[in-house]
Amino acid sequence: MTSMKIYADKLLMTVSGLLFLMTASAQVEFGPISGDAELGKTSYYDYGCYGCHGFGGIGRKNLANDVSGIMFREDIFLTYLRGRSELNPLFPTQSMPNYPADSLSDADALDIYAYIRTFKDDPPDVEDIPALKAILDGAKAQ
Amino acid sequence: MTKKTDQEQGGINRREFLGTSAAAGAASILPTRSEAAPQAAAPSNGVPLSLPPTDEQMARELGDTLPPSTMRAAQRPGSDLIVQVLRDLEIEFVASNPGSSFEGLQESLINYGEIPNVMPEFISAMHEESAVDMAHGYGKSEGRPICALVQGTIGLQHSAMAIYQAYHGRAPMVILVGRDDKHFLQAHTADDVAGIVRSFTKWDAHPETLAEALPAIQEAYRQAVTPPCAPTVVILDTEVQKEEAGDIQVPVYVPPVIPTITEQQADEIAAGLMGAAKPRLSVGRFRTPEGIKRSVELAELVGASVETKSQVGPMSFPQSHPLVGPDADDESDYVFGLEASGAHAALHGPHLRTLTERDLTSINFGGIRPPVRPRRDAPGQNDLTADAEASLPLLISAVKRRANSESRKTVVLRTRHHTDANHAARLTAIEAALEKTREGWNASPVSTARIYAELWPLIKDLDWCIGGPSRFSSSHHMQLWDHDKPYSYLGGHPAAALGYGLGAATGAALAARERGRIVINVQTDGDFNYTPGALWTAAHHRLPMLTIMHNNRAWHMELMYVQYMAGVRGRGTDRAHIGTTLRDPYIDYAKLAEGYGVKAEGPIEDPTKLAAALARGVDAVRNGEPYLIDVITQPR
Numbered sequence: 001m002t003s004m005k006i007y008a009d010k011l012l013m014t015v016s017g018l019l020f021l022m023t024a025s026a027q028v029e030f031g032p033i034s035g036d037a038e039l040g041k042t043s044y045y046d047y048g049c050y051g052c053h054g055f056g057g058i059g060r061k062n063l064a065n066d067v068s069g070i071m072f073r074e075d076i077f078l079t080y081l082r083g084r085s086e087l088n089p090l091f092p093t094q095s096m097p098n099y100p101a102d103s104l105s106d107a108d109a110l111d112i113y114a115y116i117r118t119f120k121d122d123p124p125d126v127e128d129i130p131a132l133k134a135i136l137d138g139a140k141a142q
Numbered sequence: 143m144t145k146k147t148d149q150e151q152g153g154i155n156r157r158e159f160l161g162t163s164a165a166a167g168a169a170s171i172l173p174t175r176s177e178a179a180p181q182a183a184a185p186s187n188g189v190p191l192s193l194p195p196t197d198e199q200m201a202r203e204l205g206d207t208l209p210p211s212t213m214r215a216a217q218r219p220g221s222d223l224i225v226q227v228l229r230d231l232e233i234e235f236v237a238s239n240p241g242s243s244f245e246g247l248q249e250s251l252i253n254y255g256e257i258p259n260v261m262p263e264f265i266s267a268m269h270e271e272s273a274v275d276m277a278h279g280y281g282k283s284e285g286r287p288i289c290a291l292v293q294g295t296i297g298l299q300h301s302a303m304a305i306y307q308a309y310h311g312r313a314p315m316v317i318l319v320g321r322d323d324k325h326f327l328q329a330h331t332a333d334d335v336a337g338i339v340r341s342f343t344k345w346d347a348h349p350e351t352l353a354e355a356l357p358a359i360q361e362a363y364r365q366a367v368t369p370p371c372a373p374t375v376v377i378l379d380t381e382v383q384k385e386e387a388g389d390i391q392v393p394v395y396v397p398p399v400i401p402t403i404t405e406q407q408a409d410e411i412a413a414g415l416m417g418a419a420k421p422r423l424s425v426g427r428f429r430t431p432e433g434i435k436r437s438v439e440l441a442e443l444v445g446a447s448v449e450t451k452s453q454v455g456p457m458s459f460p461q462s463h464p465l466v467g468p469d470a471d472d473e474s475d476y477v478f479g480l481e482a483s484g485a486h487a488a489l490h491g492p493h494l495r496t497l498t499e500r501d502l503t504s505i506n507f508g509g510i511r512p513p514v515r516p517r518r519d520a521p522g523q524n525d526l527t528a529d530a531e532a533s534l535p536l537l538i539s540a541v542k543r544r545a546n547s548e549s550r551k552t553v554v555l556r557t558r559h560h561t562d563a564n565h566a567a568r569l570t571a572i573e574a575a576l577e578k579t580r581e582g583w584n585a586s587p588v589s590t591a592r593i594y595a596e597l598w599p600l601i602k603d604l605d606w607c608i609g610g611p612s613r614f615s616s617s618h619h620m621q622l623w624d625h626d627k628p629y630s631y632l633g634g635h636p637a638a639a640l641g642y643g644l645g646a647a648t649g650a651a652l653a654a655r656e657r658g659r660i661v662i663n664v665q666t667d668g669d670f671n672y673t674p675g676a677l678w679t680a681a682h683h684r685l686p687m688l689t690i691m692h693n694n695r696a697w698h699m700e701l702m703y704v705q706y707m708a709g710v711r712g713r714g715t716d717r718a719h720i721g722t723t724l725r726d727p728y729i730d731y732a733k734l735a736e737g738y739g740v741k742a743e744g745p746i747e748d749p750t751k752l753a754a755a756l757a758r759g760v761d762a763v764r765n766g767e768p769y770l771i772d773v774i775t776q777p778r
Contacts, residue, residue, distance in 0.1 A: 046716045048705040051698065054776045058582030058589060097709025104715065123583035126576045131592075131753065134599040135622055139572040142462060142565065142624075 030066055031073035033114045035107070040115030043108045049116075052096070057119030064119035077113045078106065195327045220352035220385035221250035224378070226392045227359050228262050229255070233289055233316070235280065235652050237265040237273035239300075241293025243330065244320030246383030248291070262289065265652065266682055268675025270297045274304035274373075275645025275673070276652060277315035279609055282456045283629040283653045285430035287314040287366045294321050294330040298338050303639060308373045309342040310508060311636030312427075312494065314366040315373045316359065317343070323379040336375045341501040342508075344372035352385045360395050368398040369491035369529045371429060402533040403489065403526055405540070411478060411487050411524075412540035416549055418476030420556075421446040422469055425459040426482035426530075429491070431628040433531030434459060437480055440534060441465050443541050445556030447474065447564070451482065452625040453617075455633035460626040465557065467564025480530040489530040508637070575621035587774045588749045593664060593690055594618035596753045600760045601662065607654060609647030610663040611635050614699070615692040616778050629653070640697075641672030644689070648676045651685035651768070660763045661687045667724055667731070668697040674734060680768035681739035688763045689770040690756070691731045693745065694777045696723040735770035744772025 044050060050059070057064035063071065070080045081099040099109065126132045224247055228236070236251055238244075251264045267273035273290040280288045292301050298319050308315060321335050332338075336346035345365040349355040355378060362374040403411075415421045423446045425437055437459055441448050448466045450459035459466060479488030494508075501507065579591040593615070607627070611634040612619060625631055632650060635642050647663035654661045670691070680687050696719075705718035719725070728745075735742035741762055743755055755771050762769035 043716075048701065048715060048718050051702045051705060051777055054582065054585075054778075055587050056582065056585050058585050059776060060778055062581065064582075097706045097715055098712060099709060099715060100712040103709070103713055121582055121585070123580040126573075126580055129580060129583060129595075131595045131599055132576045132580060135595065136572060136576055138602065139569055142568070 030071065030117070031075075033117055034074060035110035035112070035114035037111070037114040037118050039108075040111035040113065043104075043112050044115050047099070047104060047108075047112070048097075049112065053116075056121070057116060058121055062121075063116050064121035066117070071113070071116060074110055074113055078109055081109055195329070199327050216384060216386040218387040219246060219250060219383070220355070220387050220390075221247040221383040222254045223352065223356055223387050223390060223392055224359065224383065225250045225254045225262070227356050227395075228289065230392065230395055231360070231363050233262045233287065233363075234656065235265045235276075235288040236262045236291050236318070237267050237276040237288065237649070237652075238291035239267045239270050239273060239293075239297065241297050241320055243294045243322035243380055244291055244318070244378065244383065246380060247318070247320065247378060250383075265679065267679055269673050270300035271304040271641060272645040272648070272673045272676045272679065274301040274308060274315070274317065275642055275676070276649030276679070277317075277373075278304065278308040278311060278313045278642070279632060279646030279649025279651075280653050281308070281313040281315050281371075281649075282311065282632040282646075283607060283609070283650045285314070285428075285457060285628065287316050287363060288649075288652070289316045289318055291318045291320070294319065295332050295335055295338065296330055298335060302339055303641065304645065305339050305373050306342045306507065307635065307637045307639055307642050309344075309494070309637075311633070312371045313373065313636075314371040314429075316362045316366055317373055317375045318359075319375060319377045320383070321348075321377050321379045323381055335377050339373075339375060341503065341505050342373075343375050343500070344370070344497055346375035346377070348377040348379075349382065352382050352387060353390050355382050356390070357393050360393065363395070364398045367429070368400060369429060370494045370496065372494065372497065400529045400532040402536060403528045405536060407526060407528075408533065408536035408540040409543075411537060412544055414476045414486055415444045415446065415478060416541060416544045418474075420469075420474045421476045421478065422449065422474035423447070423459075424449045424477060424479045424482040424484050424488075426451050426480060427455055428457040428481060428531045429529070430531065431457065433457065433480075433534065434628055436531065436534035436538065438463065440538055440541065442557070443538065443545070443553070445553035445560070446478075447560045449482075450625075452630055453620040455631060457628050458625075461630075462624045462626050464561035464564060467560065467567045479525075480534075483525075487524040487526070489526050489528050489533055491529040491531075492527055571621065575618075579618065579622065582776070584749055585776065586747050586749060587694075587776050588746065588752055589776050590615040590664075590692060590778060591618045591622075592749055592752060593692070593756075593773060593775070594622055596756050597662065597690075597760075598623055600756055601660065604760075604764070605657070605659040606630070607650050607659055607661050608632065608663070609650030609654075609661040609687065610643030610665055611646075611669075612664055614666045614669075614778065615664045615775070629659075635669075640666075640669040643669045644676045645673055647687055647689070648680050648685060651680060651687035652683070654686050655684065655766065659686070660760070661685070663687060663689045664692050665689050667691060667693045667695065667729065670731070671724075671729070675738070677735055677738040677740045677768065677770070684766050685768050686763040686766050687768045688759045689735070689740075689768070690759070691744065691770065691772040692775050693729075693731060693772055694775050695725055695728060696777070698722075698777050731770060731772040735772075740768045740770050742770040742772065744770075745774050746771065747774045 052061045053059045053063045070077055082101060126136060240248060251262065252259045267276065270292045277288050277290045290301065292298050319335055322331055336348060340346060345362060347358040349358040358376050362376045366374045421444050423441050425448060428434055434457060447469055448459050450461055450466050452458040452461045477485040481490060579595050582589040583592060607629040608619060608631040613634045632646060643663065643665055647661055651661040701718055701722035704722055705715055708715045708718050732742040732744045746752055746755055759769040759771050
């Protein structure tokens with residue numbers, strides 16, 4: 001294993017650990033947005049982000065309501081997108097695709113960031129959704 | 143055996159024919175073969191070539207000419223007796239796309255008997271793959287076979303993928319194949335037609351005469367329902383179908399004798415269950431509903447906690463039974479598996495692997511040598527290869543023999559404990575699932591969870607069956623619904639191959655139509671487009687099937703795979719939609735369904751319109767009509 005590879009792995013582990021801690025933190029202040037959310041909407045779908053994160057950030061990996069530490073700041077978001085592709089291209093270790101700069105420009109990535117930050121999900125409580133309440137009441141009655 | 147030779151009938155033995163054909167060309171034997179054909183019939187390295195049809199043959203195939211005037215009008219057609227065999231076996235349906243190699247049998251199916259076209263009823267399929275998928279869905283739903291009837295080499299090849307899927311799905315079915323041994327198109331026939339699918343069927347036969355054909359069909363049925371259950375094949379020559387039956391009688395069907403454990407083994411397991419402080423049953427998939435009844439009796443006799451697979455497939459223990467749930471204390475001291483692995487003992491019927499000797503060409507479908515995957519569940523201390531369902535009466539008797547006043551009190555206490563603990567666990571699981579389900583509740587496109595959640599209050603008091611796979615729509619029913627019937631959920635794609643869902647749900651709906659049941663099919667768009675013609679079958683036969691399109695406008699799994707690969711290679715993730723999406727133009731499934739005669743609505747993108755549409759759909763299928771709702775959904 002080369003020293004560069006060791007460095008890359010350590011850096012990724014550090015970033016991942018930082019992101020985890022931030023995600024776990026109850027009170028975090030999210031950074032500013034420089035991209036264009038409207039343009040980001042197009043890129044979000046063109047680059048297939050919706051595939052896992054759903055239309056509007058509700059999917060197998062939710063993004064709505066600022067739940068992801070990766071979204072804490074633009075630079076962290078970019079680092080996450082680039083990290084595995086530029087530092088560890090041959091051994092992608094996570095399920096998310098790599099997004100190197102020659103595949104997704106910084107400008108496009110920041111537009112996507114801006115669009116994701118617009119995702120809000122404020123569903124009614126279970127008790128206020130008739131279908132869900134019926135399921136819950138049925139389970140209680142069994 | 144009183145074999146009536148083809149020569150005696152003024153014809154030619156089919157095997158002799160092919161040999162003759164290969165050796166000298168067929169023109170001098172078949173009156174319908176043109177003089178232009180013989181050169182093409184010359185063998186190539188000993189292998190007969192497939193001939194293009196002559197003008198006469200094509201005219202016959204296209205229906206421009208009637209069958210030859212030499213055709214005999216039998217007083218008692220052989221195919222009538224074939225239908226009688228199917229009737230005696232209580233085969234409810236024969237699903238088929240018509241073909242010119244079984245017109246004799248088809249005529250008998252629709253005309254023979256005092257009440258023709260009943261038991262079996264001829265079901266019109268638009269494609270042989272659909273016909274076999276219907277048999278697959280029915281077989282899983284009822285635990286017994288119906289027939290698919292397909293045409294020679296061509297129909298069997300059309301159906302091959304569905305047979306492969308049914309083989310991996312352990313679905314019992316009998317596939318009847320018409321083989322035109324007179325006046326044929328060479329491309330439609332072969333010496334060994336069943337060889338096309340032999341590697342993934344359990345048993346096949348090519349009877350020479352009617353007298354052989356009748357017991358062959360009975361044996362095909364017997365083999366199909368004997369574990370490991372799987373598709374079987376009988377090749378029926380046109381002349382066998384048209385043969386004058388004379389005084390041939392339908393033989394009496396003898397059911398299979400299915401191997402069980404011994405009484406001693408049953409007693410040892412009973413001792414384990416009765417002697418344990420906290421026994422537990424792990425229940426997999428039985429062959430028939432009878433296995434479920436017996437397993438419920440065993441569980442209640444012992445007061446064991448139970449793990450079921452009813453959320454993931456058919457024929458397992460009812461999920462809402464009070465004994466079902468997580469092991470309350472996680473301290474079971476005797477775990478017994480019924481068609482599932484158990485820590486201390488388990489019964490498994492013979493696996494499909496026991497049939498590998500039929501893979502004569504060593505293709506080894508479904509695996510490669512050496513095995514690359516370890517068994518998911520490590521074998522227990524006492525795994526026995528014996529059918530669990532057939533063995534349960536012995537076990538129940540052994541448990542009853544050991545029961546006494548003290549053990550009965552223990553069972554009461556155990557049952558009370560499990561009932562309370564399982565109810566609490568179920569409630570906790572439901573609450574967690576509902577919290578997850580409400581995420582994106584008002585999102586557009588519609589969340590797949592909302593489809594299942596909105597459906598449940600509408601159907602929970604009905605007799606329902608989920609006929610098609612649900613994995614791609616995230617299987618939310620597993621968390622939100624109660625799976626208490628043998629057919630509550632028929633499971634996923636057994637060979638992980640698309641094109642199965644709509645046909646299988648249609649087959650389940652055939653069973654449902656006769657039993658006051660409805661079928662729900664949350665249908666992925668990619669899978670739908672393989673055999674959409676099954677919708678016409680549902681309309682034509684008035685099948686109670688509610689199809690809800692999980693329309694994410696993609697072969698979405700492949701989209702993600704290609705996207706990932708592009709990312710790994712650092713290029714073009716914005717082009718992953720090429721070849722993986724169903725865009726430009728979008729498909730209008732409601733219009734498509736209406737074209738097939740199925741009432742439909744959609745596309746629905748506004749989630750607030752979903753519940754009313756589902757209610758209309760449920761009303762329609764309760765009235766015996768298929769219905770389709772196109773819902774534009776989240777990807778998963």
